Amino acid sequence: MIVHAFLRWVETARAADRAKAASVLARAYSRSRIAPDDRHAAEMAMIFLLDDPAPKVRLALAEALAESEDAPRAVVLPLAEDQPEIAAHVILCSPVLTDADLVDLAAKGGDMTRTLIAHRAIVSRPISAALAEVGAAPDILALLENEGAAISRRSLARIADRLGHDAEIRALLLDRTDLPSDARHALVEKIGSALAGFGLIQAAVGTSRVERITREACDVATIGMAAEVGAAEMPALVEHLRIAGRLTPVFLMHALCTGRVEFFAAAITNLSGQAERRVRSILSDGREAAVRALYETAGLGRDLSELFAEATMLWRSEAKGGDGLLSVCERLLTRARATGNASCESMLELVERLAIAEQRQTARSYALIATREAA
Numbered sequence: 001m002i003v004h005a006f007l008r009w010v011e012t013a014r015a016a017d018r019a020k021a022a023s024v025l026a027r028a029y030s031r032s033r034i035a036p037d038d039r040h041a042a043e044m045a046m047i048f049l050l051d052d053p054a055p056k057v058r059l060a061l062a063e064a065l066a067e068s069e070d071a072p073r074a075v076v077l078p079l080a081e082d083q084p085e086i087a088a089h090v091i092l093c094s095p096v097l098t099d100a101d102l103v104d105l106a107a108k109g110g111d112m113t114r115t116l117i118a119h120r121a122i123v124s125r126p127i128s129a130a131l132a133e134v135g136a137a138p139d140i141l142a143l144l145e146n147e148g149a150a151i152s153r154r155s156l157a158r159i160a161d162r163l164g165h166d167a168e169i170r171a172l173l174l175d176r177t178d179l180p181s182d183a184r185h186a187l188v189e190k191i192g193s194a195l196a197g198f199g200l201i202q203a204a205v206g207t208s209r210v211e212r213i214t215r216e217a218c219d220v221a222t223i224g225m226a227a228e229v230g231a232a233e234m235p236a237l238v239e240h241l242r243i244a245g246r247l248t249p250v251f252l253m254h255a256l257c258t259g260r261v262e263f264f265a266a267a268i269t270n271l272s273g274q275a276e277r278r279v280r281s282i283l284s285d286g287r288e289a290a291v292r293a294l295y296e297t298a299g300l301g302r303d304l305s306e307l308f309a310e311a312t313m314l315w316r317s318e319a320k321g322g323d324g325l326l327s328v329c330e331r332l333l334t335r336a337r338a339t340g341n342a343s344c345e346s347m348l349e350l351v352e353r354l355a356i357a358e359q360r361q362t363a364r365s366y367a368l369i370a371t372r373e374a375a
Contacts, residue, residue, distance in 0.1 A: 007045055015054035022049050022057050026064030030071055046075045058082055062089040069095045080105060084112045091116040103130040111136050118142035123149035132158045137166050144172040157183040164190050181229040182240030185222055189244065219251055219354055226255065226263035234266045242270055249304055250350045256311050257329040257351060271298035288313060307332065307344050329355060 006025065010018055028034050029042050046065075049057055062079045065071035066089040076096045080087050090097070091105065091113065103126060106114050114135050117127060119142050131143050132155040140159055143149050156173060160183040163169045170187050173179050179187075222241065229237055241247050247267055255264045261283075269279045272294060282294050288309050295305035314328045329351050336345040 004041070007048065010049070010052075015052075015056060018049075018052060018054065019056040019060040022046070022052075023060040023064050026061050026071075030065055030068035032070070043072045043074070046072065050075065050078050055083060055086060059086045059089075062086045066090055066093040067095070071096050077101065081109075084116075087113065088116055092120060099124050099126045102127045106130040107134060111139065114139040115142050118146060118149070120146075121148050125150045125152050125155070128152065129155045129158075132156075132162070137163055137169060140169055141172070144169065144176075151178075153178055153180050156180065160184075160187055181225050181233050181237040184225060185237065185240060185244070185246075188222065219246070219254070222246065222251075223255065223258070223260065223263075223354075226260050229263075231262060234262060235270070238263070238266045238270045241267075247271060249300065249308075250347055250354065253308065253311060253329075253347065253351045254354045256308070256315060257332075258355065259315070268294065268298050273297070283312060284316070303341075303343060304347075307336075307347075310335075 006021065010021070013021070025042060026046060029039065029046070034042050046061060049061060052058060058079065061075065062082070065076060065079070071094065073096055076090055076094050080090045080094070080097060080101070091102075097105075102117050102120075106117055106127065107130060109117075114131055115138055117123070118131055118135070118139050120127075123131075123143065123146060128143060128149055128151040131139055132151070135143065140163055143151065144159075156176065156178065157180050159169065160173055160179070164173070164183075164187050170190065174184065174187055225237065226234075238247070247270075252264065252267060255267070265276070265280050265283055268274075268283070269276045272279065274294065274297065279294065282290050286294070291312050292305045292309040295308045296302065300308060311328055311332055314331060318328055329348060333345065333348040333352060336348055
């Protein structure tokens with residue numbers, strides 16, 4: 001048989017000639033140009049060539065079989081674990097490699113292997129999940145930039161948790177509309193921490209002011225997220241903010257005064273441990289005493305619960321009247337100043353400052369959109 005003669009010839013042929021012969025054999029196999037009776041023998045010959053000491057021989061096999069759907073797995077899998085310049089052809093292109101094969105390669109391979117997997121034309125969710133768990137920054141960058149990669153929300157959150165400190169990865173994640181809101185907030189926090197950590201900024205502005213500005217910026221960004229996140233995702237965002245220590249009285253008051261009703265109700269539900277339906281009923285129709293009791297259950301002290309209850313009543317009135325909801329904060333602040341309630345006045349001034357910061361951010365976004373539309 002021709003294949004038997006080939007194997008006898010291989011024993012004495014030069015490496016360059018063996019590589020050419022391996023290429024011819026593999027291409028003939030992948031294009032079904034070998035008689036059916038000889039295909040098994042041809043497969044055995046290619047498996048035999050996997051042990052060839054010359055890398056160029058194995059490279060010839062990899063190049064010839066990389067895109068073949070009929071390539072023998074017994075040949076493709078060893079080639080995928082060969083040295084990088086050989087494995088690259090198979091890992092990038094071979095349709096023979098299954099999700100399980102690629103997950104296994106990602107787990108036990110090196111950074112180059114994982115980067116090659118991330119560059120495949122199609123990357124399934126299981127493969128993306130494996131890369132999200134073990135991939136280094138270059139692998140994840142390749143994955144996020146790959147339009148053919150299907151990445152679940154859970155994997156995106158895992159990437160944010162593991163590699164959110166990397167500026168390039170963070171930017172790519174924040175550009176995605178499918179990034180979970182709790183992961184998005186965590187990235188915003190990391191941006192704030194990174195900015196606050198710059199020595200030049202601290203020297204120019206002062207550490208305390210940098211911390212205040214950073215916190216206000218994070219709060220504004222979070223309020224923006226709360227306005228856009230869907231109802232199904234709201235509890236996860238609220239729980240994340242609670243764990244992160246972001247559900248402060250100032251933050252909650254700002255959400256209430258600016259009409260973020262869905263977010264505010266979810267936050268009070270989380271903090272109070274009450275049923276969502278009961279919380280919503282009390283907030284919308286409950287008497288002031290019931291509202292105050294709800295806020296105390298949520299952990300707000302007596303003074304704050306009274307202030308929040310008053311804000312809730314004003315919010316109901318403003319909502320029915322159709323006036324600007326921001327006037328709730330203004331009216332509360334006026335009353336606090338008139339009664340000399342210093343603690344409430346101080347908190348409401350922070351709420352007002354947060355509202356102004358949000359308005360400035362909204363104005364910047366409006367100006368940017370207007371400029372782009374005019375261009």
